Amino acid sequence: MNFIPLSIPNIGRQEWELVRECLETGWVSSVGSFVTKFEEEFAKKVGATGAVATSSGTAALHVALKMAGVEAGDEVVLPSLTFIAPANAVRYLGGWPTFIDVQEDSLQMDPSKLASFIEKDCIRVNGVLTNRHTQRRVVGVLPVHILGHPVNLDPIVSLAEEAGLFVVQDSTESLGSTYKGRMIGSEGVSCFSFNGNKLITTGGGGMITFQDKKLADRARYLTTTAKDDSVEFVHNEVGFNYRLTNVQAAMGVAQLGRLDEFLSRKKAIHHSYAEGLAELGTCAMVGESSWAQSAFWLNTMRLTDPNTDRKVLHKLLKDVSIETRPLWQPLHMSPAHEGSWFEDCKVSEVLYKQCLNLPSSTGMTDSDLGRVVSVVKGIVS
Ligand SMILES: *Cc1c(COP(=O)(O)O)cnc(C)c1O
Numbered sequence: 001m002n003f004i005p006l007s008i009p010n011i012g013r014q015e016w017e018l019v020r021e022c023l024e025t026g027w028v029s030s031v032g033s034f035v036t037k038f039e040e041e042f043a044k045k046v047g048a049t050g051a052v053a054t055s056s057g058t059a060a061l062h063v064a065l066k067m068a069g070v071e072a073g074d075e076v077v078l079p080s081l082t083f084i085a086p087a088n089a090v091r092y093l094g095g096w097p098t099f100i101d102v103q104e105d106s107l108q109m110d111p112s113k114l115a116s117f118i119e120k121d122c123i124r125v126n127g128v129l130t131n132r133h134t135q136r137r138v139v140g141v142l143p144v145h146i147l148g149h150p151v152n153l154d155p156i157v158s159l160a161e162e163a164g165l166f167v168v169q170d171s172t173e174s175l176g177s178t179y180k181g182r183m184i185g186s187e188g189v190s191c192f193s194f195n196g197n198k199l200i201t202t203g204g205g206g207m208i209t210f211q212d213k214k215l216a217d218r219a220r221y222l223t224t225t226a227k228d229d230s231v232e233f234v235h236n237e238v239g240f241n242y243r244l245t246n247v248q249a250a251m252g253v254a255q256l257g258r259l260d261e262f263l264s265r266k267k268a269i270h271h272s273y274a275e276g277l278a279e280l281g282t283c284a285m286v287g288e289s290s291w292a293q294s295a296f297w298l299n300t301m302r303l304t305d306p307n308t309d310r311k312v313l314h315k316l317l318k319d320v321s322i323e324t325r326p327l328w329q330p331l332h333m334s335p336a337h338e339g340s341w342f343e344d345c346k347v348s349e350v351l352y353k354q355c356l357n358l359p360s361s362t363g364m365t366d367s368d369l370g371r372v373v374s375v376v377k378g379i380v381s
Contacts, residue, residue, distance in 0.1 A: 050216025057193025
């Protein structure tokens, strides 16, 4: 029985060749032509004006939030159901994540919960939006496009504009997806990740996209230690060493060239699961919302039958070498973020209990897919 992993890199010849070029020429570190090339091609691909490569998606979020003006004691609104990195990035700046619930169908941040938070839980203190429970200043919204699928962005952006909040998007799981036909990354400020299990990988890495070249220049400055004089080493502020290396960028250029291939394979994998598991009434694949074309980074199965425990299913699949993974412990329950304020996040809790992500690597074969479908069917029915 071959092992079927959840989501692993798909590395081809082009990656080898471009990385080899770096090694042979000695351009291996944070200076080199591939970094710029990767940034330019990435910006073009997602329809952004500028893109800045970073050492990780978390680093991208840290810098984007700093540029948005997050300061110690500020609150930023996040969905409870997400990987922990964006909440951590808020804390790196001394800020606090504030968690709201997600929508049951899309699994994404619920705009109506943002509206009710602003209306019912916030007041204006000297004109400043303030969480009346914590007395902390509320400065921004951080929607996270989870699992390859875009958040319903328009209502969130309007609410934020009305309330004077910034929006920074965490698009780390959703490169290549579109919202109402618009590419994720083509609006506002968006952060991406090239960790090993993401849509494209550089081993580790990230990107921030902007629609304003000046902002991109500022991000590049901050990620390269904020150096103002490269001869005398004069720094006018405290910067970061968050630059992607040329070797990683070379891999990124090659992977980006294969994004369309990956996206179409991801879509085919989704359709196989959706069709293969359709006749089981007690579980369903999470699909696309009306506004979305998903990148289907991970395929999520929802078990609505109270007699099917996702922990048991996970274990039974593991016993036959099929790797699956639940969603994340909702962050309003996370010990790491104790002290954060949250609204009732019941939907996140239910989804956390009921959902399991199925193997979704682009390199998985049709026979692997068939095996996952038949094993899942056998267990669930
Ligand atoms: C992967 C991920 C990140 C962080 O990316 P790294 O490159 O691993 O630092 C941030 N947010 C979400 C939602 C992610 O899934």
